[in-house]
Amino acid sequence: MxxxxxxxxxxxxxxxxxxxxxxxxxxxxxxxxxxSLVTENYYKAELEYQNDINKETNAKELTTNITWKRTEQGLEISFPETMEANQITGKVFLYRPSNEHVDFETAISLSHHNLLIPDKRLLDGRWNIKVDWQYNGKSYLYKKEIVY
Missing domain, CATH: 1.20.5 (Single alpha-helices involved in coiled-coils or other helix-helix interfaces)
Incomplete structure (x- = not known):
């Protein structure tokens, strides 16, 4: 043919x-x-965005902000040394844009100025970290994209 x-x-x-x-x-x-969207309630999160801007502005006014480093035990988040550690409250949100099943949230409970997130909870790759914390009635917010 x-x-x-x-x-x-x-x-x-x-x-x-x-x-x-x-x-x-x-x-x-x-x-x-x-x-799908990165967060389930995208539109609700959008409405709360101005509060986040105010909290980030408060955090930028600090002399020292939150820092983080990778250690053998896991991810260590350090809060400012000028504040009393037992009066710092809030939550730490860690989420992966690529997989929502490994996202988690941890309450901040400090005896020293460091918070340790165990290595077994963190997979290698990109994470978005969001620390929403309060000290003496004032709210602060720290956001960072990290590669673990």
Whole structure:
């Protein structure tokens, strides 16, 4: 059987359209390629954004802000030494943009100025850390993208 130009062009179009349809269907149905929002309640979080801006402004006014470092035991978050550690309260949120199943939240309970998050809870890769904390009735916020 011999193919002429018209038949070849039609077969090429059909092959190309089939490839595109396979790609579109695969991207929409396979959970591996999930393109949902990073946070579940995106619009609620958007409304609370001004509070976050105010807290970040308070944190920038501090002489020393929160610092972090990776140790053998895990992620060590250090709070300012000028504050009393037992009066610092709040929460630490760690989430991965690539996998919401490993996200977690920890309450801040300090006896010294350091908070340790165990290494077994953290997978290697990019994490977004958000420390929402209070001291003497004033709220502060520290946000950072870290690679662990």
């Amino acid at each position: 011999k193919l002429n130009w018209g038949t070849g062009i039609v077969l090429a179009f059909i092959g190309f359209i089939s490839f595109i349809m396979y790609f579109v269907i695969n991207m929409n149905t396979v959970k591996k390629y999930d393109t």
